[in-house]
Amino acid sequence: xxxxxxxxxxxxxxxxxxxxxxxxxxxxxxxxxxxxxxxxxxxxxxxxxxxxxxxxxxxxxxxxxxxxxxxxxxxxxxxxxxxxxxxxxxxxxxxxxxxxxxxxxxxxxxxxxxxxxxxxxxxxxxxxxxxxxxxxxxxxxxxxxxxxxxxxxxxxxxxxxxxxxxxxxxxxxxxxxxxxxxxxxxxxxxxxxxxxxxxxxxxxxxxxxxxxxxxxxxxxxxxxxxxxxxxxxxxxxxxxxxxxxxxxxxxxxxxxxxxxxxxxxxxxxxxxxxxxxxxxxxxxxxxxxxxxxxxxxxxxxxxxxxxxxxxxxxxxxxxxxxxxxxxxxxxxxxxxxxxxxxxxxxxx
Numbered sequence: 468x469x470x471x472x473x474x475x476x477x478x479x480x481x482x483x484x485x486x487x488x489x490x491x492x493x494x495x496x497x498x499x500x501x502x503x504x505x506x507x508x509x510x511x512x513x514x515x516x517x518x519x520x521x522x523x524x525x526x527x528x529x530x531x532x533x534x535x536x537x538x539x540x541x542x543x544x545x546x547x548x549x550x551x552x553x554x555x556x557x558x559x560x561x562x563x564x565x566x567x568x569x570x571x572x573x574x575x576x577x578x579x580x581x582x583x584x585x586x587x588x589x590x591x592x593x594x595x596x597x598x599x600x601x602x603x604x605x606x607x608x609x610x611x612x613x614x615x616x617x618x619x620x621x622x623x624x625x626x627x628x629x630x631x632x633x634x635x636x637x638x639x640x641x642x643x644x645x646x647x648x649x650x651x652x653x654x655x656x657x658x659x660x661x662x663x664x665x666x667x668x669x670x671x672x673x674x675x676x677x678x679x680x681x682x683x684x685x686x687x688x689x690x691x692x693x694x695x696x697x698x699x700x701x702x703x704x705x706x707x708x709x710x711x712x713x714x715x716x717x718x719x720x721x722x723x724x725x726x727x728x729x730x731x732x733x734x735x736x737x738x739x740x741x742x743x744x745x746x747x748x749x750x751x752x753x754x755x756x757x758x759x760x761x762x763x764x765x766x767x768x769x770x771x772x773x774x775x776x777x778x779x780x781x782x783x784x785x786x787x788x789x790x791x792x793x794x795x796x797x798x799x800x801x802x803x804x805x806x807x808x809x810x811x812x813x814x815x
Contacts, residue, residue, distance in 0.1 A: 468775055468812040470804065472504050473546045473669070473702055473784035475515035476524030479728055481791030482720040488791075493523050494530070496794040500801050501534045504541055507805025511542035511574060513784050516549050519589050520732060528561035535569035543569055546702065546784060547578030547647040547666070551597050552590050554624060555604035556632075559611040563636040571637035576666050576700075577605065578647030579654070582744075585736040596623075602657060605646070609661060612642040641695055649677035650741070659687025662695065667778060669702035669758055669786055670744055671726065674774055677701075681779055700782035701774065703760045704753075704789065707800050707808065711762040715754070718761055721790030723748055760785070764807035771812060783812075 474497060480487045488496070501512045512534060514527040524530070531543040543565055548558060558575075566573040580586055581597040592600070603621045610617055614635030620626040641662060648654035649667040658665045665684045667677045681699060688697040704722065708714035726748045733740045753759040760770045771783050785804070788797045 468771065468780075469510035469782045470771075470809055470812055471509055471511040471513055471542075471544070471700075471782060471784045472500060472801065473513040473515070473786045474524070474788050475517065475546065475786065476522045477725065477728070477789055478521075478523045479724060479789075479791045481793060482724045483717070483791075484793065486791075486793075488794075490523055492794070496788065496797060497530065498534060498537065499794070500788070500798060501541060502537050503798060503801050504805070505538035507802070508809055509541060509805065510782060511544045513544040513546035513576060515546045517583070518549075518552075518586050520583060520585070520736060521728075528565050531565045531573070532568055535565060535572065538569075538572075540572075542572050542574050544574035544645075545576045547576045547580070549580045549586065550577035550604045550608065551579045551581070551601040552586055552592065553604075555607040556611065556624070556627065556630075558604075559608055559632050563612075563614070563632055563634055566636040566638055566643075567634045573636075573638070574643045574645060575608075576645040576647050577601075577608070579651075582733065582740070583736045584738065598653070599623075601654075605644075605657070605661070608644065609642050609663075612636055612644070613639065645698075645700060649680045652680055652683045655680040655684040656687045659684040659689075659697065660691050662688065662691060662693040664698040664700065666700040666782075666784070667702060667780065669704060669784070671729070671746060671753070671758060672744060673756060674701070674758060675777060678778060685779070698782065699778060699780045700784060701778050701780040702758075702784040702786065703771075703774070704758050705760045705767065705785040705787050707762065707764060707767045707787075707803050709763065709803070711766055714761050714763065717796075719750055721792060722750070722753070722759065725790035726753075764803060764811070767804075768808050768811035771808075 579601045584594040587594040616629040645664040646658040706718035
């Protein structure tokens with residue numbers, strides 16, 4: 468099993484200290500954690516993308532380009548790039564550039580982002596078109612990644628008449644693309660048919676809810692007859708300390724604050740929020756049966772093993788720096804994960 472750091476870039480007041488980071492401090496913490504994760508042997512860093520919603524991260528390829536210059540092994544990825552909203556040609560150019568700068572270390576996790584209907588309004592789009600826009604752009608992104616001349620015509624952008632992707636990505640063969648999904652069987656099916664990897668989300672619902680999408684993905688992948696292996700990733704909210712008691716006690720106010728903030732955000736940006744996302748804050752349930760992984764290094768490793776077995780996931784994205792967490796505590800947790808959790812996962 469592989470471990471990655473994920474951040475969506477929330478910048479909330481810390482309910483423990485009462486302080487709020489500046490945007491500069493928030494980005495400095497992110498860059499410092501990436502350098503440390505690279506040294507410790509983490510698989511990747513995955514950056515979220517939001518627009519006009521209160522999260523600080525809106526331009527992942529810019530930040531990943533900066534991280535690329537300070538790291539050597541860490542894969543540089545997203546969580547997720549908003550493929551339905553952005554122009555696929557321009558998105559391909561951005562991440563191909565990161566691939567070249569990083570010597571072939573980019574992974575692109577793409578998603579529809581249709582929970583956030585307001586983003587579609589911001590870009591002058593209709594959320595009702597999200598499925599069609601996403602499928603069209605995913606097809607185009609896969610075609611472009613070879614770097615060869617592309618002839619293509621679709622519904623939502625002008626045709627491409629032989630223009631190649633520049634720069635040409637270093638990674639060739641199967642494109643390094645993951646598809647963020649888990650709530651939609653259609654998304655899981657097209658991911659398997661295309662031979663791409665699937666990334667399950669970090670929603671506040673029961674993880675077992677995504678097993679159905681995993682099965683659809685694996686069946687479609689097998690039916691398509693691909694010659695490479697499928698791969699499944701999953702995303703978690705995580706806090707680790709030397710003891711379980713310390714981790715659970717210090718995380719509760721920050722996790723509670725982040726949960727309240729996201730609940731309020733969802734209601735503002737989506738008139739039809741799925742019921743399973745509106746579950747009240749139940750700390751015990753979240754830690755025992757939900758997406759929260761909290762405890763000592765041994766407890767964290769054991770829970771990740773169980774979740775990985777349940778969903779067939781070999782890559783775990785860990786959202787640690789949420790809810791106003793100070794930089795010092797965050798870097799201590801990254802160090803602890805690298806020193807004690809990574810070795811426990813390496814044999815799986």
